[in-house]
Amino acid sequence: MDSSENSGGRLQTVYRQLVAVILLLLVLAVLGYRYFEAVPGIVAQGLQVEQTRLLNVLAMTRSKWLGEGQPPRMLLSWVKQVDIPSAQASAALTLENTQSSEVLMASGGWPLPHERSAAGCARLWYQLLGVLPDGQELQVQFDGESFACWFIAGDGSRLSYRLDSGEVNFLTSDR
Numbered sequence: 001m002d003s004s005e006n007s008g009g010r011l012q013t014v015y016r017q018l019v020a021v022i023l024l025l026l027v028l029a030v031l032g033y034r035y036f037e038a039v040p041g042i043v044a045q046g047l048q049v050e051q052t053r054l055l056n057v058l059a060m061t062r063s064k065w066l067g068e069g070q071p072p073r074m075l076l077s078w079v080k081q082v083d084i085p086s087a088q089a090s091a092a093l094t095l096e097n098t099q100s101s102e103v104l105m106a107s108g109g110w111p112l113p114h115e116r117s118a119a120g121c122a123r124l125w126y127q128l129l130g131v132l133p134d135g136q137e138l139q140v141q142f143d144g145e146s147f148a149c150w151f152i153a154g155d156g157s158r159l160s161y162r163l164d165s166g167e168v169n170f171l172t173s174d175r
Contacts, residue, residue, distance in 0.1 A: 006085050013041030047138070047153045050129065051170040054159070057128045058166055062109040074103050074111075076127060101127045113149065121161075123151035 032109040065074055076099045103124070111128060113120030122140045125131075141150040151159040156173030 014131045040078065045156050047151070047159055047172055050095055050151075051159050051168060053129055054161065055168055057110065058110065061103070061111055061128070062166065065105055070105075073103055075100055076103055103127055106163060106166075108164070108166065110163065112163055113142075116142060118145060122149075124149065125151065 006122040061074070061076065064076075065071070068074065082141060106112050111124060115123075118140045118158055121142050125138075125140070139152040141152065142148075143150060146160075147163045149161045149163065151161075158171045160169045160171070161167075163167075
């Protein structure tokens with residue numbers, strides 16, 4: 001009888017371990033599903049942050065345009081700042097690598113792409129925000145009818161920039 005009780009005890013131990021593994025796999029499956037369900041929302045949030053950045057840059061560009069007497073072309077400069085360790089807190093930054101690019105301006109004071117195409121819109125994005133759209137995994141389109149650049153994220157959320165008015169709209173996906 002000792003042998004059968006011993007075998008039964010081992011079977012119960014194996015059964016408990018099997019149930020524990022199955023429960024662990026179920027918990028991991030639920031967590032994994034929730035994680036991958038949230039990924040498209042994170043991408044859309046990134047595009048929403050870019051909308052805020054684009055609005056700020058457009059406002060600064062238009063202000064500069066008005067201040068310079070409304071020229072047809074403007075030179076935009078982006079300066080990268082680098083932290084430098086220093087004993088004095090006031091001397092903690094230095095300027096490095098100024099990037100300049102010429103931007104065409106509309107009569108209303110909004111930046112225009114050099115060419116009316118998706119490539120022109122991608123170049124304008126880079127000139128205004130300093131990063132390439134494909135770094136954000138964005139698809140770029142130009143709509144000649146509405147005179148707008150469209151920046152589309154992988155989840156279907158879209159950002160439009162109307163070149164005649166400077167209007168920026170963020171649209172979420174319909175999913």
